[in-house]
Amino acid sequence: MPSCRALQFFVTLLAIWRVGAILSAQQAAPTPSFEVASVKANTSGRILTTVDPQPGRLTITNIRLRVLIQNAYQLQSAQIVGEPDWIEDARFDIVAKLADDSPVPPGGYSLMLQSLLAERFKLMVHIEQRDLPIYVLAAANKDGRLGPKLHRSALDCTAFAARKPASTPSNADRPFCAVRVGPGSLTAGAIPLSQFVRTLQPLVQRVVVDRTGLDGNFDIDLSWAPEQPQRGQPSPNSPVSPPIDPSGPSIFTAVQEELGLKLEAARGPVDVLVVDHVDHPTEN
DSSP: OOOHHHHHHHHHHHHHHHHHHHHHHHHHSOOOOOSEEEEEEOOSOOOOEEEEEETTEEEEEEEEHHHHHHHHHTOOGGGEESOOGGGGTOEEEEEEEOGGGOOOOTTTTHHHHHHHHHHHSOOEEEEEEEEEEEEEEEESSTTOOOOTTEEEEOOOHHHHHHTOOSSOOOOTTSOSSEEEEETTEEEEEEEEHHHHHHHHHHHHTSOEEEOSOOOSEEEEEEEOOOSSOOSEEOOTTSOOOOOOOTTSOOHHHHHHHHHSEEEEEEEEEEEEEEEEEOOOOOOO
16 A cells, blocks of 8 residues: 555646646647737726626726736636736736637637737746645535535436537526526536536635545535625626625535535645746737
8 A cells, every 4th residue: 555645746746747738738739819909007996897708809897917817827816926016906908809700719718818918918927836725625414415405416418418409408597517606696507516616716715625525416506695795797798696695604604504515624735826927018
């Protein structure tokens, strides 16, 4: 049997190999980019950020540069290190267009935003692994009993997608093989807990590791009272969210009472993005 030290070394080595493979793949293939983009400093003094994706165009108003980097690399705030102080408060307006109204590439706008950051902000980064605070998602009940808002789903989204149906089942109350998140609410249909964990991370501002041991797909309903006001807002065409109940539970209490799971504070190895260089943006 390998020792705990040897096992930890193997896990760390595997994580480094995974990050290296991702970076090698990105270097091997050209990174998708916008055809043209306008970047301007926003000095309005406002707090709210507006994101408005339209066919062939992405408009982002009053976004902090740190948040833009987070979105581009799909990371939490604590996973960005080594950056200069000025990126915390610097805000920008971005209008970016795709070539000939092309469809958004796989992975969404993330890779295109990475290209924009490299071109306009001269952003240079590398990835390291550091020991940081995390949350572990585990079963809350010793008997394995699930909470009242967590139900197993028999729907196999992978098999259904392979059949390429003309239309997906419609259900106004639950998204199909996806997650819908609003202020203080999360509704999911037939998703694995690995996808739920990825959705939880920006809500609790830490990397979340799934140690529930639960396989398969689940329907999830979660409601809580956000501790902080929303710093962003959807586009004007987005549906209006229901009002937030200020007397509701915290997200940690809701996960335990509604889902029969719990978020436990811990420390563990986390991939971080080290900022080697970043400039104020070049003029349009």
